[in-house]
Amino acid sequence: MRRIVANLACDDPQALAVFYRALFDLDVAMDLGFIVTLGAAAQQDVQLALASEGGSGTPVPALSIEVDDLAPVLDAARARSIAIAYGPVDEPWGVRRLMLHDPAHGLTTA
16 A cells, blocks of 8 residues: 545635645645645655546545555455445546445545
């Protein structure tokens, strides 16, 4: 596992980014329009994503968990009969991901 990012759903990611950048002195790590990811320059593992959608028309997931290899996660989910809500798919912005449902909190992306 590389990192875990909290995703906050909002109507205007850029406007909400202004708030969090000013309050916590965060930098924009990525801005794809529908999602803005903020981070602390000194700590690459500290990130917050603000999103109006999850990308490719999907809902905003509660968490994004970056892993080195998606295959073991997919195998573990299937072995536990966890339904895959989306993917696995190679997205236009260069990530391979899937979405599954956490039993208590909704969508999670890996």
